[in-house]
Amino acid sequence: MTEKLILDGNRVADWMKEVLVERIGVLSKRGIVPCLATVLVGSNPSSATYVKMKGNxxxxxxxxxxxxxxxxxxxxxxxxxxxxKLNEDPNVHGILLQHPVPPHIDERTAFDAIRIEKDVDGVTTLGYAQNAFGIAQFPSCTPAAIMAILAYYDLEVAGKHAVVIGRSPILGKPVSAMLLNSNATVTTCHSRTANLEEIVRLGDIVVAAVGKPNFVKGSWIKQGAIVLDAGYNAGNVGDVDYKSCLLNASAITPVPAGVGPVTIATLLKHTVDAAER
Structure with a gap:
């Protein structure tokens, strides 16, 4: 069996953080400490855990x-x-509103209240539009993490057929735009896509962002395809059936320790970017 490339997110994230430490040191000499503000509404335990992880x-x-x-x-x-209040605080460089908020809140209006220069999580409507044009300062963190993994491992995107499963405004749609801007041919699939398995089999690059555990099966994966699992479900399970997809894939992200650590590192990078600006 051909040797498989396991796309180690911890390795990519550690490299990103090493670079950030140097940049943070330069800022500290100017009296600037990059600051991320996280906003949590309610007591969702998973959201509280995510916020704590980002703070740590x-x-x-x-x-x-x-x-x-x-x-x-x-x-x-x-x-x-x-x-x-956070928008007006000059010592706050990035603002993250933890998703999801309680259902009675207009989440889109709340996201769009974040100033674009502090939208380090890439959730505003303006940030989404800038990402589509390829000019976003802060693209959505998980799509940016996926692109960072591809770049770190020097995996070719231009000219490849990328199949994205999922169309959320902070994952499926923006990563489709980023892949397209990197000269891939992109098919974006979703819950109403007919013949999904056949379409996924055409993908040289497959991004799973559907939010269903073990949804993508190994029989769907073209021989030699690159598989990026952006899902995270209960029990540390991704959207990809890892063992079966590993058989055909040439490169694959595990869950955990795949896209997740790079997403957090990207959030930190964006905050440092904002502080430098």
């Missing part, structure tokens, strides 16, 4: 982390008021 990651690199915890009954206007 900041501190390990010598960055500041501000955490804003709001009660479950917070209104859209109250949430926007808190976001605007």
């Amino acid at each position: 990651a900041c501190r390990k690199l010598g960055m500041r982390s501000i955490r804003v915890d709001l009660p479950e009954n917070t209104t859209t206007s109250e949430l926007i008021e808190e976001i605007n």
